Amino acid sequence: YVKKHGRAHYRFYNEEMSHIFHNEVLMEAHLRRAIELNELSIHLQPQVDFNTKDINSFEALLRWNNPKFGNVSPGVFIPLAESSGLIIQIGDWVLEEVCKYQRDWQLKGFRPVRIAVNISPKQFKQDNFVIKVEKVLERYKINPEHIELEITESSMVNVDETEGILTRLKALGVYVSVDDFGTGYSSLSYLKKYPIDIIKIDQSFIADINKDEKNEAIIKAIITLSKNLGMDVIAEGVEYTDQEQFLKQFNCHKGQGYLYNKPIPVEKIVEQYFML
Ligand code: C2E
Ligand code: MG
Ligand code: MG
Ligand code: MG
Secondary structure, three states: OOOOOOOHHHHHHHHHHHHHHHHHHHHHHHHHOOOOOOOEEEEEEEEEEOOOOOEEEEEEEEEEEEOOOEEEOHHHHHHHHHHHOOHHHHHHHHHHHHHHHHHHHHHOOOOOOEEEEEEOHHHHOOOOHHHHHHHHHHHOOOOHHHEEEEEEHHHHHHOOOHHHHHHHHHHHOOEEEEEEEOOOOOOOOHHHHOOOOEEEEOHHHHHOOOOOHHHHHHHHHHHHHHHHOOOEEEEOOOOOHHHHHHHHHOOOOEEOOOOOOOOEEHHHHHHHHHOO
């Protein structure tokens, strides 16, 4: 306050910074209470077989609706959850909700489907991560094959003990996929070391189909690599039929994207896919 009238520029800068900081702190405070206040929900996005149009799996995508901030994009609140450590609690909640749905559907006699759950690096490197997964599967009597864990490349390469964690997850029987494949500045050597079931081609590559030949060469290489390593491959962010055509032509037969469906609330999924 002593220097209130001097160095106006500096003062402005600091106020601006503190405003941004304050907003983030406020959002974090709201996020901290999001579970107990029932503000989180899960949307599911179908994964479609291009040839048969069959849907046997979905990706779970978290949604946050807050009275003050409205619908906050996961692109905003997931990094906040990750940096604040809240992702542990939130990630546990997502996995448990997905298991609850699976249990409910099983009891109702719906056909079995797999649900993929996003796992952030901080969750993945918890000492008790594998035990948590095992316990929640047991608690809800879930067939492990009906759960898939999506791990990012940065978890694959930056976490000590990745091999041990993945081996133990595979021993439980869950599926493991690499999310956003091709965007992680990582070497490919982890692909030969780790037990991975599915590679998800990042949507940035799919968006550039028919726009960029180099990009197309990369997609073809990813598909061939996956097949040769005995892994499944799925395309993210398929929006146009010509993208589907391209992928089919080069032997990728599965995708998710707005061409088929946006991520939609679980109740609507039940109406659309199980009440036939
Ligand atoms: P992601 O796991 O790569 O999920 C795919 C994102 O692409 C989702 O964004 C989905 O809504 C969007 N998408 C699907 N189809 C299309 C399409 O055809 N075109 C375009 N442009 N986008 C499409 P969303 O739901 O906003 O989630 C963003 C990211 O937030 C996710 O990327 C994931 O990294 C993270 N995330 C979401 N839910 C969770 C969660 O429960 N846990 C963790 N750790 N991360 C999550
Ligand atoms: Mg994902
Ligand atoms: Mg992805
Ligand atoms: Mg992504």
